Amino acid sequence: MSEQSALEKFQTLPAAVREKVETAISDAKIELKLRVGLMLADQKETAEHKVTTAGRVGAKSGEVSELTVIMPLKSDGAARLRKFFKVIDGNLAGAGQVGTLHNMRFVFLENDTKLLFATAYDGEWDPYIDDFATKIPEFMDYLFRNVEGWPGIASPDVKDFIVKYQIPAEAWFVSHPNLTVAEANRLKRQDETVQSFLADLN
Amino acid sequence: MDLFRRIRRKPTLELEDIQATVLRARPEPYFGTHAILEITDPAAGKELLRRLAPRVTSAARWDEPQPSWMALAVTYQGLVALGVPESSLSSFPANFRAGMAARAERLRDTGPNAPEHWEFPFGTARVHVAVTVFAENEADWQSEVAAYERELREVPGVNLLSHQDFGADGFNVFGYRDGFSQPVVEGSGAEPLPGDGRPIKAGEFVLGYPSETGSPLATPAPDVLGRNGTYVVFRKYHSHVDAFNRYLHDNGRTKAERELLAAKLVGRWRSGAPLALAPDRDDAALGADPKRINDFDYADDPRGLHTPLGSHIRRMNPRDTKLEVLTDVNIRRIIRRSTSYGEPLPADALTDDGRPRGLDFIALGARAIDNVEFLQSEWVNSGNFVGLGKEKDPMISLQDKKGAYFTVPGSPPRRIQNIQSFNTLLGGEYFFMPGLSAIDWLSR
Known part of the structure; x- marks a missing residue:
């Protein structure tokens, strides 16, 4: 699209949208202004991806929330965690049983002195911490005891401890904000049924 | 129905220090009163507690019928009004300190259930003490209430903000038998009845004892204040029985069809018989x-x-249902002491008579506040935990105005549209129910 036609198209957007764009990103090229303007003008799309809060801290889009923590590691923490991740080839398949985790990652930062843990999960983060404390306490404590000051998953202070290190995302996008892990599992089961029905039919 | 279990084993809990309501079952029929009091100066509050303390019944011999008993509980604002030191106040959990109204978002108490629509005095900082009288007959109810009111009159500086009577024969205003499913508290000495499941660690229900984690849950300081106490969640609902009846009539042609749907919504027939054991009638x-x-x-x-x-009972107590989300159902149990008020509306009444009727939902437990917040967001106002997406509890959720439904599984499943909220929240509070020695400590 030429600069001229981008400008013409930009002029067709609602005045409020144009003003918002011009105020916030006046230094951007008109092509970007047009893209941002079009996005803001698409109310259905923006409503579906509306970013709300995941309880105490963190962003949420639809049903899916984000959690990022950067925690200080004990001196041998990274080495111990690496050993563990190596045994399982970095494969955390068992985490599927939690039922709310879309993904998670463990990254060592700053010369193995810090752990970045980031995850996308369904709902708000604290309702199920208590369940971790009685259902999978060994696993939680095995991983996080390598963190300096970890109070233990069963400690009443554990939620405050996590919040202390949590850094909320400033922007958050989820392609299917209303598709929880449970809903995705249900759709997969439905699709399998439909596929085998089609296979049998022919 | 005889709701009293028997003490079959030697209790290991300090029953004489725990309030009766924690373990004592509601009789049938039952009569009673919930009163809410405001303390205007600490000395008056302490004087009130000193006077009421002898009337607060302990859980000793909780299995023996008793004509009437009294319970007492305090909000965070009540602890402040009593002049409890900051070191104690700050040892209480954050959601208790904030109070129910401040937790509205977490509780999904929005729209018509939002605190701005609540009845006085709920949600105000003036709610300090709750006094509940339970009785098994009218005469003992009246004399127990009169006795507490005599003490109240003697203490200027404590105001009565609300007085709500309740009572029923064991069936709620929708016509269902209720109040009979309770967790078995380890150490209470209770005989487990068939289907109760294993006893749950005492620390889940009474502070100061080992919980399901193996250790006691966080207990308020000092020990004398926290020990043998528990938390109480009180939520007063107005029941729209007419709307419930209309939903049944809109979706069932015969009485038999309507009663089957009524059972599918709850998981039990109105008699209390579970669909699991009586699937057809x-x-x-x-x-x-x-x-x-x-x-x-x-x-x-x-x-x-x-x-x-x-269905309502499968959501509130999923038992061995395979859940989609990792959950420990044994830490989500609550002791239920709910009370009904108002006259039931018969099943053929399709219009509202404008009279007050409903349920005071009352949950007790060391995690009662966390658990009601959990239940409201995960098990009542969502269906995700059992793979039902956005479908909500048919009885106590806040339904969306448009597009809400209930699914009756089958081949094919039956999706019944336009389900409404059958209960509207009129208000509620978080309380701490201290043990008897804690009441004594608070009164000094």
């Missing part, structure tokens, strides 16, 4: 038998063909 004898009424699980009903996955 009501069985009144089963509903009246405490040894059989809970003697079931869902092992042979994974799809909910008998008891729908979204």
Whole structure:
């Protein structure tokens, strides 16, 4: 699209949208202004991806929330965690049983002195911490005891401890904000049924 | 129905220091009063506690019938009004300190259930002390209430903000038997009845004892204040029985069809007989038998063909249902002491008579506040935990104005549209129910 036609198209957007764009990103090229303007003008799309809060801290889009923590590691923490991740080839398949985790990652930062843990999960983060404390306490404590000051998953202070290190995302996008892990599992089961029905039919 | 279990083992809990209501079952029929008081100066508050302390019944011999008993509980604002030191105040959990109204978002108390619509005095900082009288007959109820009111009159500086009577014969205003499913508290000495499941660690219900984690849950300081106490969640609902009846009539042509749908919504027939044991028709004898009424699980009903996955009792106590989300159902149990008020509306009444009727939902437990917040967001106002997406609890959720439905599993499943909220929240509070020595400590 030429600069001229981008400008013409930009002029067709609602005045409020144009003003918002011009105020916030006046230094951007008109092509970007047009893209941002079009996005803001698409109310259905923006409503579906509306970013709300995941309880105490963190962003949420639809049903899916984000959690990022950067925690200080004990001196041998990274080495111990690496050993563990190596045994399982970095494969955390068992985490599927939690039922709310879309993904998670463990990254060592700053010369193995810090752990970045980031995850996308369904709902708000604290309702199920208590369940971790009685259902999978060994696993939680095995991983996080390598963190300096970890109070233990069963400690009443554990939620405050996590919040202390949590850094909320400033922007958050989820392609299917209303598709929880449970809903995705249900759709997969439905699709399998439909596929085998089609296979049998022919 | 005789709701009293027997003490069959030697209790290991300090029953004489724990309030009766924690373990004592509601009789049938029952009569009673919930009163809410405001303390205007600490000395008056302490004087009130000193006077009421001898009337607060302990859980000793909780299995023996008693004509009446009294319970007492305090809000965070009440502790402040009593002049409890900051070191104690700050040892209480954050959601208790904030109070129920401040937790509205977490509790999904929005729209018509939002605190701005609540009845006075709920949600105000003036709610300090709750006094509840339970009785098994009218005369003992009146004399117990009169006795507490005599003490109240003697203490200027304490105001009565609300007085609500309740009472029923064991059936709620929708016509269902209720209040009979309770967790077995380890150390209480209670005999487990068939289907109760294993006893749950005492620390889940009474502060100061080991919980399901193996250690006691966080207990307020000092120990004398926290020990043998518990938390109480009180939520007063107005029931729209007419709307419930209309929903049944809109979706059932005959009485039999309507009663089956009524059972599918709850998971039990109105008699209390569970669909799990009586899938096709009501069985009144089963509903009246405490040894059989809970003697079931869902092992042979994974799809909910008998008891729908979204039915009220399967949501509130999923038993062995395979859940989509890692959950420990043993830490989500609550002791239920709910009370009904107002006259039931018969099943054929399709218009509102404008009279007050409903349920005071009352949950007790060391995690009661966390658990009601959990239940409201995860098990009541969502269906995700059992793979039902956005479908909500048919009885106590806040339904969306448009597009809400209830699914009766089957081949094919039946999706019944336009379900409404059958209960509206009129208000509620978080309380701490201190042990008897803690009441003494608070009064000094």
